[in-house]
Amino acid sequence: MLSVKLGILAFCALGAAAQAKTFRTQFIKLELPPNWDCRQEEIDWVCQPDNLAERSEAILVVVTKAVNEVDDNFAKYQEELRKPRDMRDLLGNAFKSDVKYVRERQILNHPWIDSLHLSSEIPGFYTRYVASIREKVAGLITYSVAESVFPKYAQVMDQMIDSAEIFFDPKAFAEALQSGAGSLLGARSKTRGRLSPTLDTDEAAKTDEAAEKRKKMIGLGVIGIAVAGYVVYRRRKRV
Secondary structure, eight states: OHHHHHHHHHHHHHHHHHHOEEEEOSSEEEEEOTTEEEEEETTEEEEEESSGGGTTTEEEEEEEEEOOTTTOSHHHHHHHHTSOOEEEOTTOOEEEOEEEEEEEEEETTEEEEEEEEESSSSTTEEEEEEEEEETTEEEEEEEEEEGGGHHHHHHHHHHHHHTOEEOOOHHHHHHHBOSSOOOSSSOOOSSTTBBOOOOOHHHHHHHHHHHHHHHHTGGGOHHHHHHHHHHHHHHHHHO
16 A cells, blocks of 8 residues: 555656746756746846736746856855844834854755745745856845745745756856856846856747747736846846
8 A cells, every 4th residue: 555655656756847837047947847937137037927917926037147256156145144134114114134053065066055035025925046056156045935824835835946956057147247247146237247047049039939928918917027027126236
């Protein structure tokens, strides 16, 4: 009986893996659920569920930049992520975000700094920050999920993070580098040191097709778009 149960679990796991789709920029790769899609917001990539009703609940943002030798290191990332952030609630009252944990961990045999906050980007949302470095490239994956539905998304988001890879391509780096380096989590100008990410050709075509579909449904997606816009706005205001 035990062997049968293990076989069923293994089959389900393989089925879930087969349904996942690969999202890849020039320097970051991860597996998305089949019902998620990504679009470029200037130099960030924003990923959300296809279901418009769920876009107000969860969002994932991918950022890459050139390494700054002073600010881009694990000690600096941990220092920055241990700081509660100054926030305001919907009524304008000031408060500080709640830092749940900051730790170094291995993802696919590569070190990352992993941190979870509550209300550090949007009041009432959990936000997880996962940052790493590979040669001359620094990468940050951030996801935010409404506290009220966090259990619904926890496993899905964890699987995305557990599939994350950061890699360095000298040719892509030379083509994508925009300006001098800044820090990934600390103060820097809006685009200073950021790398403009691109998808592989096939994935880019799929993204363009998805964008056209979204345009037709934009009237129904105001809440989800607002959440995505606010997260990106908050990040750029800080950096």
